[in-house]
Amino acid sequence: xxxxxxxxxxxxxxxxxxxxxxxxxxxxxxxxxxxxxxxxxxxxxxxxxxxxxxxxxxxxxxxxxxxxxxxxxxxxxxxxxxxxxxxxxxxxxxxxxxxxxxxxxxxxxxxxxxxxxxxxxxxxxxxxxxxxxxxxxxxxxxxx
Ligand code: HEC
Numbered sequence: 001x002x003x004x005x006x007x008x009x010x011x012x013x014x015x016x017x018x019x020x021x022x023x024x025x026x027x028x029x030x031x032x033x034x035x036x037x038x039x040x041x042x043x044x045x046x047x048x049x050x051x052x053x054x055x056x057x058x059x060x061x062x063x064x065x066x067x068x069x070x071x072x073x074x075x076x077x078x079x080x081x082x083x084x085x086x087x088x089x090x091x092x093x094x095x096x097x098x099x100x101x102x103x104x105x106x107x108x109x110x111x112x113x114x115x116x117x118x119x120x121x122x123x124x125x126x127x128x129x130x131x132x133x134x135x136x137x138x139x140x141x142x143x144x
Contacts, residue, residue: 039134052126055119064110068135074108077144082124082131084142089124096120 056062061078062071068079085091096113097120103109115123 041129041132041134044129044132046125048122048125049129051119052122052124052129055115055123056126059113067130068133069138075110077139078127079130079133079135080139080142080144082128089121089128092124092127093117093120096123 056067061067064072064075066073066077066079069077081092082089085095096110096115099110099112101112103111
């Protein structure tokens with residue numbers, strides 16, 4: 001075998017590589033398009049979930065909490081709080097409802113928002129919804 005690298009060899013590598021990676025791109029695009037519907041739980045967005053998300057945004061919960069990893073690191077992750085509280089909406093509502101007005105001295109505390117029962121229920125529905133999003137097992141433990 002001669003040790004020269006000819007122009008036609010370079011061209012073949014270029015065209016071969018271009019065709020190979022183009023086909024790989026098409027195959028992966030096809031695969032993604034096929035897999036996506038499995039992760040889609042838009043059907044689970046009820047009017048309560050939507051209201052809960054609006055209350056979540058208007059009260060800047062994300063200013064202290066993370067939701068599925070995004071947000072502030074002052075307070076616990078809430079994407080899986082529904083699971084952490086034993087799949088109980090009531091427990092979440094009771095926690096939010098029972099926060100002391102003046103906070104707890106000497107530790108981080110969650111404010112009292114004075115939500116109505118409808119608002120509490122909507123927030124709990126929203127947090128239940130987020131706990132059911134398929135995150136491929138993230139976060140890895142129920143604590144956070
Ligand atoms: C000023 C910061 C702050 C804001 C804003 C805030 N929280 Fe919290 N939250 C906390 C802290 C701190 C804790 C942990 C309190 C504790 O363990 O006593 C907490 C705990 C919680 C818990 C229980 C988590 C657990 O694992 O025990 C829930 C549920 C919760 N917050 C929901 C909310 C919702 C919903 C909002 C928006 C309406 C919100 N929080 C806004 C600071 C905040």
